[in-house]
Amino acid sequence: MNLELFIANRIRTGGISGKRLAQPVVKVSIAGIIIGMVVMLISIATGMGFQKEIREKIIGFGSHIQVVSYDFNLSYETNPINRDSLLEKQLSEVPGILHIQRFATKPGILKTNNQMQGMILRGVGPEFDWSFFRTIIKEGDTLTLSDDKTSSGILISDDVAKMLQLKVGDKAPMYFFEDQIRARNFRVAGIFDSNLPDLDKTFILCDIRQVQRLNNWSYNQIAGYELLAQDFENIMETGAMVADVVAGYISPDGAMLRTRTIQQTQPQIFGWLDLLDMNIAVIIGLIVLVAGFNMITGLLILILERTNMIGILKAMGLADWPLRKVFLTLASHIALKGLFWGNLAGLTFCMLQKQFGIIKLNPENYFLETVPIHLTWTSILLLNAGAILAIFLMMLGPSYLAAKISPVKAIRFE
Incomplete structure (x- = not known):
């Protein structure tokens, strides 16, 4: 069995003696990623849904393209x-x-x-x-x-x-x-x-x-x-x-004839809809940062808890990169588990809202009677890939810190 994976699994399950903080920290980190993923999915689904619904209404009154007199x-x-x-x-x-x-x-x-x-x-x-x-x-x-x-x-x-x-x-x-x-x-x-x-x-x-x-x-x-x-x-x-x-x-x-698209005939409305993309990007950026810092905090706590173990492993000759892989493997498990349950919860909510229109809106303010939902597999895959990449990059710093711990000081650490 892979040594790094074995040690990471033992830390995650609390199988290595210590202060027993691993399981609560892992659960909190997973919960943070689940909540963040649900919020990001709902943000994208409602943003894309709102754009799609309003766009279809505008196009219903004026088509995509018009050919008129020049x-x-x-x-x-x-x-x-x-x-x-x-x-x-x-x-x-x-x-x-x-x-x-x-x-x-x-x-x-x-x-x-x-x-x-x-x-x-x-x-x-x-x-x-x-x-x-x-x-x-x-x-x-x-x-x-x-x-x-x-x-x-x-x-x-x-x-x-x-x-x-x-x-x-x-x-x-x-x-x-x-x-x-x-x-x-x-x-x-x-x-x-x-x-x-x-x-x-x-x-x-x-x-x-x-x-x-x-x-x-x-x-x-x-x-x-x-x-x-x-x-x-x-x-x-x-x-x-x-x-x-x-x-x-x-x-x-x-x-002679000329053409004009719906974006040219209704520039104010489509300019307003384009602003939603920026709002979605800001929300996703903030959620990724919060989830990332939550992961960093959790990993730092785990490193602090296992300082003695790190010192013993380094004294036994474990190199820096395999030691970093232990904590990167642990972080990857937390991230993937959080993303799995976050996707499941977020997509379930989106399907229920799209099917039954559970959450209602005031048409006078939002131009729609229910919260609109629209998602594509491309957007879901890109969101997950971006979240995994962002979390992985954020984990490099704490794992590097674990590799820099002195064996002598780590063994004596209380």
């Missing part, structure tokens, strides 16, 4: 572009693009007898991907659209419905101000709640034909295309490939 118009009164089946085919063939859909917008005022609210009418076509809105529908249903018939149904948010006292099935008149006031009577087909007030109080979803008529556009004229990408992490690369496709496009009337 102009300097930043308002919702957009200049139209013409539909082009060849361009749509080229965009669908871009690697990473999953879905293409048309959109058009028109600002107006939604008014009832006692209240009014400025809104953006967002027209969508039959090909629109309703998967996000189906998850946030509270009453009614999504719109049923076709190319043959114009729908008068609209989707409004729960905030707007309460403000204007509207219910599913109610008529909702909307007014548009141009050279003359134009009015349209819509019917509330569904009520959604994304818990994002800025978006909920801004957008109404309707049939794209309604917006085309209000803008005096033909059926083939739209504000642009919305592209849903496969992976948000590669959105910049995918956006660049889409930009390459549209860069050489010129319509028969001479119009």
Whole structure:
């Protein structure tokens, strides 16, 4: 049997005579690592979960990438572009693009007898991907659209419905101000709640034909295309490939196109989400330091307790490196055991929270109803590898101190 491993196991179990502090110190050190690992896992899971949930809500209202007219118009009164089946085919063939859909917008005022609210009418076509809105529908249903018939149904948010006292099935008149006031009577087909007030109080979803008529556009004229990408992490690369496709496009009337990603259209929100990465890094750094110092303290106590043993082993001819390996082996056992139980406890909590939503949140403050959880195997493995490396590096100092103890002084040590 390996001598260093044998001595380390005897120290850990208290099998070597002495002051019997080994077992309590080992247990405290393991407990510290378990708590630290649980906190780090929960920090990463909730941070990534919050980013993912908010990101999906923003993308649900605006897609990953938009292709629009190449102009300097930043308002919702957009200049139209013409539909082009060849361009749509080229965009669908871009690697990473999953879905293409048309959109058009028109600002107006939604008014009832006692209240009014400025809104953006967002027209969508039959090909629109309703998967996000189906998850946030509270009453009614999504719109049923076709190319043959114009729908008068609209989707409004729960905030707007309460403000204007509207219910599913109610008529909702909307007014548009141009050279003359134009009015349209819509019917509330569904009520959604994304818990994002800025978006909920801004957008109404309707049939794209309604917006085309209000803008005096033909059926083939739209504000642009919305592209849903496969992976948000590669959105910049995918956006660049889409930009390459549209860069050489010129319509028969001479119009040119440009692209914009969701990060460019919503820079404030994504800048805010990026700050979460820094917060997570700070929390993990602090936890690793606390757990590391806890390990250092524990190992120093063990070295102090076994000073006589160290002196006897050195007097018997044990070299410095094998002696250091004894305490590094002991530290590795403590770290691995703590990481195992810490991962088990942390992942169990994360799975329970993701499945049952045990811990609730106030949507008015956090934009979510429960604490979100999202973890990947890559993040778990990197976290564990980083923790092991940090703890090992911190253990080098105390083990070096054990090797420098004088045999004569150590044997006489009380």
